[in-house]
Amino acid sequence: MSEVYHLTTPLTEDVTRKLKAGDIVYLSGTIYTARDAAHKRLVDLIEAGKELPFDLKGSVIYFVGPTPPKPGEPIGSAGPTTSYRMDSYSPTLLKHGSKGMIGKGKRNQAVKDACKEYGGIYFGATGGAGALLGKQIKSAEVIAYPELGPEAIRKLEVEEFPVTVINDTYGNDLYQMGREQYEVK
Amino acid sequence: MREIAYEDIVKHVRDIIMYSATHLPEDALNALKEAYENEKSPVSKEVLKQLLENAEIASSESRPLCQDTGLAVFFVKLGADVKIVGGLLKDAINEGTEQGYKDGYLRASTCTPFSRENLKDTVGYNLPAIIHLDIVEGDKIEIEYAAKGGGSENVSRARVFPPAAGKEGVIEFVKECISDAGPNPCPPITVGVGIGGTFEKAAISSKHALFRDIGSKNDDPEMAELEEVIKTEINKLGIGSMGMGGTETALAVHIEANPCHIASLPVSVNVQCHSSRHTHITI
Numbered sequence: 318m319s320e321v322y323h324l325t326t327p328l329t330e331d332v333t334r335k336l337k338a339g340d341i342v343y344l345s346g347t348i349y350t351a352r353d354a355a356h357k358r359l360v361d362l363i364e365a366g367k368e369l370p371f372d373l374k375g376s377v378i379y380f381v382g383p384t385p386p387k388p389g390e391p392i393g394s395a396g397p398t399t400s401y402r403m404d405s406y407s408p409t410l411l412k413h414g415s416k417g418m419i420g421k422g423k424r425n426q427a428v429k430d431a432c433k434e435y436g437g438i439y440f441g442a443t444g445g446a447g448a449l450l451g452k453q454i455k456s457a458e459v460i461a462y463p464e465l466g467p468e469a470i471r472k473l474e475v476e477e478f479p480v481t482v483i484n485d486t487y488g489n490d491l492y493q494m495g496r497e498q499y500e501v502k
Numbered sequence: 503m504r505e506i507a508y509e510d511i512v513k514h515v516r517d518i519i520m521y522s523a524t525h526l527p528e529d530a531l532n533a534l535k536e537a538y539e540n541e542k543s544p545v546s547k548e549v550l551k552q553l554l555e556n557a558e559i560a561s562s563e564s565r566p567l568c569q570d571t572g573l574a575v576f577f578v579k580l581g582a583d584v585k586i587v588g589g590l591l592k593d594a595i596n597e598g599t600e601q602g603y604k605d606g607y608l609r610a611s612t613c614t615p616f617s618r619e620n621l622k623d624t625v626g627y628n629l630p631a632i633i634h635l636d637i638v639e640g641d642k643i644e645i646e647y648a649a650k651g652g653g654s655e656n657v658s659r660a661r662v663f664p665p666a667a668g669k670e671g672v673i674e675f676v677k678e679c680i681s682d683a684g685p686n687p688c689p690p691i692t693v694g695v696g697i698g699g700t701f702e703k704a705a706i707s708s709k710h711a712l713f714r715d716i717g718s719k720n721d722d723p724e725m726a727e728l729e730e731v732i733k734t735e736i737n738k739l740g741i742g743s744m745g746m747g748g749t750e751t752a753l754a755v756h757i758e759a760n761p762c763h764i765a766s767l768p769v770s771v772n773v774q775c776h777s778s779r780h781t782h783i784t785i
């Protein structure tokens with residue numbers, strides 16, 4: 318049965334290798350936002366051997382393009398976006414030390430394989446729960462690519478941010494497992 | 503002739519956009535509560551609980567339900583006896599859209615197809631709106647509005663079958679579409695199915711079918727029955743909330759059928775995520 322963990326970032330491989338698909342995790346600490354456009358830039362920097370706007374080691378990357386904050390608030394609504402658009406970039410980031418991704422929806426085999434090989438986790442957050450998830454974000458700061466607007470890279474401080482392990486480091490996939498369990502043939 | 507001021511339309515559109523972004527309509531809320539009651543999977547039940555909490559936070563704190571505040575889609579019925587004073591209907595809707603998205607701190611999500619540049623500073627903030635216009639009898643303007651997110655739109659499909667495909671073909675096509683989509687369109691979903699017409703008529707009907715209240719019955723008994731059959735088939739897939747496995751995947755299936763050419767059977771599937779932000783007003 319699924320376990321419940323309270324974890325603080327950055328994540329280490331000892332921790333990620335303990336997690337199993339279906340586990341519920343409450344994340345606290347720093348996470349970074351990036352969508353397709355920002356991912357492309359990060360991978361271009363890695364390939365050019367240049368420095369990245371944040372330290373990838375143990376990092377958790379959240380696929381999100383939030384709504385603009387109201388005056389006095391750190392961020393607007395901030396639920397996950399569909400992850401497959403990041404599939405072509407995620408393995409490179411995992412290879413270079415990132416340990417977690419938060420999004421929604423299926424990943425391809427290359428991402429699942431990279432999770433196994435480099436000890437990464439793909440977490441699912443509840444899509445469309447933008448108001449609820451936005452409240453768990455205590456501060457937000459654009460640290461790169463402000464010209465991308467909602468797609469800029471932001472450094473977020475989160476508290477008890479609720480996510481579920483979808484792809485673990487053993488090749489398990491909650492989307493497959495869950496569906497098989499409830500499918501009526 | 504009844505005169506309606508351009509500015510009035512702008513204001514109404516602005517207001518429904520801001521309200522819709524933060525208030526899940528009654529029909530969607532009730533459907534989510536029912537799904538929560540019926541769901542067998544504890545993981546999906548937890549997701550549904552979060553969605554109900556999210557709706558509560560969104561309305562009480564005026565926060566957008568989802569960060570994808572969508573493209574603005576309108577179905578407008580303009581009464582033939584209405585004269586709009588001070589400008590064009592289309593401009594009024596676009597202006598109201600821009601104001602609503604800006605004033606509500608909603609995300610501007612329109613961009614060019616290939617360069618992907620956001621159009622907020624060139625064409626306008628979250629413009630252009632998608633507008634379907636019909637001219638009808640009377641002296642009123644009826645506006646149906648939806649904020650349509652990308653996740654559910656991306657899994658939608660249309661195809662023209664040969665007539666022999668029949669009902670079975672339609673059922674299989676919808677099932678395959680939802681099965682392939684899995685977790686991506688943020689289930690639990692409402693499935694709009696456009697049947698008949700021409701290629702584009704089917705697509706527009708599948709979108710418009712989503713404006714019907716969840717839980718309402720199709721006026722056509724044959725289509726009402728087909729809706730139930732397809733819903734049962736979809737729920738057998740076991741996708742569950744956010745695709746984590748479960749018994750409640752489709753909140754409803756809505757069909758809009760039209761007469762079609764003797765040679766073809768067009769079918770379109772348009773998916774609506776759980777964040778079913780639809781509303782309508784009459785001016």
Ligand code: SF4
Nearest residue numbers: 445568651653688775
């Ligand atoms: S599919 Fe709907 S609920 Fe999910 S992220 Fe998109 S708009 Fe939000």
